[in-house]
Amino acid sequence: MFERILELFRGPAPEPIEELTANDSQSSSELAGLAKQWEVVVGxxxxxxxxxxxxxxxxxxxxxxxxxxxxxxxVANKFIAVGTFKFGYSAFLGLLGAAIWTAFFMSDYKWYHPMLGGAGLAANALETKLGPRLGLDPGEMLSHQIYTASKKSAWRKAHETHSSQKxxxxxLVGYLILAALIVWNLLDLNLPPQATP
Structure with a gap:
């Protein structure tokens, strides 16, 4: 499908060079250059x-x-006792998981996501130049459409949710799972056992 979209933006084969005036040749090569830049940015x-x-x-x-x-x-009931308070190995694994989860979050949200956003902005800028030259509204082009569609919220129809919020x-869901694991472990080990009838 991506190749088909590129074919639409490339348009028909250019006219032979000898039939173009100097102005048409410059316009055609500029359009081809913009299309090539757009293709690279989308890549x-x-x-x-x-x-x-x-x-x-x-x-x-x-x-x-x-x-x-x-x-x-x-389940194996492995723990470390500090006085009367017990810290289960699973609580330590939950903390380790939170550290690992944070490393993934930082590389995704702080490192690669801004680069993806920058590539999207570059594609939008090129589509703003390229669209009118192809007889298209820039809002109908690929990056503009992706940006518009990605803002739609899964929960509320009238509300926009940007990719960084998603x-x-x-x-956050991962952190909540890890927090629930830690709390469950601490409560399970430290609440007094219930008397069985």
Whole structure:
């Protein structure tokens, strides 16, 4: 599909050079240059988007493994006692998970996400120049459409949710899972056992 969109933006084959006036030749080569720049920028967007999804995939794998190990150590009832208070190994795994989750968040949100945003802004700027020359409204072009569609909220129809907000929600869910794991472990080990009838 991406190749088909590029074909639409490339348009028909240019006229032979000898039939073009100097002004038409300059205009045609400028248009081809803009189209090539747009193609490169969209490729950069795809690259950073792919990197971000790989990071999130690894983050979810790490989160799943840590929660699994933590539940396993909790079931095994392994803990460290400080006075009468018990810290389970799973609580330490939860803290370790939070540190790892933070590393994924920082690389995704603070490192690659701004680069993806910059590539999107560059594509939008090129589409603003390129669209009218192709007889298209820039708002109908790929990057503008992606930006418009990505702002739609999954929860509230009239509310806009930008990609950076969605990204923070994604990582917040991981932090909540880890916090619940730590609290569950501490409560499980430190609440007095219930008397069985």
């Amino acid at each position: 950069v967007q795809k690259h950073f988007n792919d990197l971000e999804w790989r990071i999130r995939s690894l983050a979810l794998t790490a989160l799943t493994a840590i929660v699994g190990f933590a539940v396993g150590t909790s 990204l923070r929600v994604f990582y």
